[in-house]
Amino acid sequence: MKTFHIITIGCQMNKSDSERIASYLENLGFILAEERPKADLVIITTCGVRASAENRIFGLIPRIRQENPAVKIVLTGCLSKREDIKRRVGNTVDAWMPIGEFSILDSMISGQYPISNIQYSGELRSGEYLNVTPKYSSKHSAYIPIGNGCDNYCTYCVVPYARGREVYRSADDILKEVKGLVEKGYKEINLIAQNVNSYRYDENTRKNANDLSREHADKVDFVDLLKMVNDIPGNFWVRFSSSHPKDMSDELIKILPQLTKVCEHIHLPAQAGDDDVLRVMNRNYTIEYYKALIKKIRQAVPGAAITTDIIVGFPGETREQFANTLKLFKEVKFDMAYIAQYSPRPGTAAEKFDDNVTKEEKKKREEELTAVLRKTAFENNRKYLGKTVDILVEGKNRRGKWFGRTRTDKNVEVKSDKLETGNGEFIRVKITEVRDFGMKGEVI
Numbered sequence: 001m002k003t004f005h006i007i008t009i010g011c012q013m014n015k016s017d018s019e020r021i022a023s024y025l026e027n028l029g030f031i032l033a034e035e036r037p038k039a040d041l042v043i044i045t046t047c048g049v050r051a052s053a054e055n056r057i058f059g060l061i062p063r064i065r066q067e068n069p070a071v072k073i074v075l076t077g078c079l080s081k082r083e084d085i086k087r088r089v090g091n092t093v094d095a096w097m098p099i100g101e102f103s104i105l106d107s108m109i110s111g112q113y114p115i116s117n118i119q120y121s122g123e124l125r126s127g128e129y130l131n132v133t134p135k136y137s138s139k140h141s142a143y144i145p146i147g148n149g150c151d152n153y154c155t156y157c158v159v160p161y162a163r164g165r166e167v168y169r170s171a172d173d174i175l176k177e178v179k180g181l182v183e184k185g186y187k188e189i190n191l192i193a194q195n196v197n198s199y200r201y202d203e204n205t206r207k208n209a210n211d212l213s214r215e216h217a218d219k220v221d222f223v224d225l226l227k228m229v230n231d232i233p234g235n236f237w238v239r240f241s242s243s244h245p246k247d248m249s250d251e252l253i254k255i256l257p258q259l260t261k262v263c264e265h266i267h268l269p270a271q272a273g274d275d276d277v278l279r280v281m282n283r284n285y286t287i288e289y290y291k292a293l294i295k296k297i298r299q300a301v302p303g304a305a306i307t308t309d310i311i312v313g314f315p316g317e318t319r320e321q322f323a324n325t326l327k328l329f330k331e332v333k334f335d336m337a338y339i340a341q342y343s344p345r346p347g348t349a350a351e352k353f354d355d356n357v358t359k360e361e362k363k364k365r366e367e368e369l370t371a372v373l374r375k376t377a378f379e380n381n382r383k384y385l386g387k388t389v390d391i392l393v394e395g396k397n398r399r400g401k402w403f404g405r406t407r408t409d410k411n412v413e414v415k416s417d418k419l420e421t422g423n424g425e426f427i428r429v430k431i432t433e434v435r436d437f438g439m440k441g442e443v444i
């Protein structure tokens with residue numbers, strides 16, 4: 001009997017992929033080893049979105065070998081098809097598994113080592129692998145990928161190369177998975193894809209976005225899917241991420257107030273606050289368009305939390321252009337932003353651009369934006385003081401206190417050591433204290 005351990009680096013899609021790998025391995029007879037040194041097989045689900053995430057594997061691989069020299073190491077995720085990484089890592093790993101190419105794992109039980117020579121099709125089979133039932137890592141909140149890949153080719157981004165073109169899952173399969181989870185008592189359903197808004201699927205022809213001609217392209221879209229998920233009976237919340245601003249339709253915004261299970265939180269990556277930078281990034285919208293979208297969302301869903309992703313120090317970004325991003329932050333008053341310093345990603349169009357903003361300047365820009373974010377997030381949170389909100393309890397934090405999240409994705413620490421309910425339950429709290437990125441509340 002063989003044991004396995006999975007290390008996940010990166011985004012929600014990677015976490016979801018790891019959950020599928022875990023269940024696939026269990027079906028092959030492997031057993032999960034909670035402690036890494038006790039595993040015969042270690043899978044690393046890698047991330048290539050930033051240099052810092054990529055670099056983690058170079059220290060990790062020798063450490064895993066040192067812990068257990070006989071261990072088999074398989075690398076999957078965004079770096080699994082990168083030739084430069086393969087050359088650098090050499091034969092210190094036993095196999096490279098492109099995303100979704102689970103057939104490599106079949107060979108593990110037949111003992112075909114070294115498995116680096118095992119043949120695989122080389123084609124992503126997303127539709128199939130997304131239907132592998134995951135070993136969910138949470139008992140109350142689940143990530144449900146509705147698709148995989150991206151057709152947008154933002155100039156800085158590796159995802160279209162790492163995950164391939166957009167492929168979507170059948171709505172029937174997604175609904176079946178959600179219904180099954182709700183029946184088991186799951187309280188939070190997170191619909192995820194690189195670009196949820198471009199979801200389209202034709203149930204009659206079982207064809208996904210890549211295969212659909214224009215006349216078929218509206219068979220089931222994201223608005224239809226969201227309505228169907230919302231209509232599933234049960235007491236649960238629905239979240240979705242990520243949304244590309246260019247594909248967020250008026251129809252979706254208009255329907256949001258009617259979808260009572262869909263949480264009042266929209267993650268809308270702006271990436272930059274300057275039109276010229278956005279053009280070079282190939283984002284296909286302007287800041288005026290982005291701000292108009294936010295206005296429409298706030299009109300439709302008053303009090304909705306808005307979060308974003310931003311890259312600072314993109315090649316050629318001047319101080320003046322960065323000042324436009326600062327202006328955007330002051331105007332939109334984001335609740336949270338994931339701010340990244342630009343790093344060139346191999347194989348992308350931007351890799352060839354002159355990375356001419358110094359490290360120090362990138363750091364400075366990140367700090368300046370964070371300072372504005374702290375203020376706006378605090379201002380937004382102040383509106384919660386004295387209010388009563390529902391939270392979904394997620395567990396205990398490092399201080400040993402219960403905490404949960406509001407529908408607007410605000411982190412709330414509960415001022416009580418004892419809860420009658422517990423992890424994965426909805427409770428009502430009165431907010432008594434607010435900070436920039438968190439709140440405290442008392443159970444009602």
Ligand code: SF4
Nearest residue numbers: 150152153154157159
């Ligand atoms: S939309 Fe752009 S940033 Fe997002 S995954 Fe696709 S290429 Fe990357």
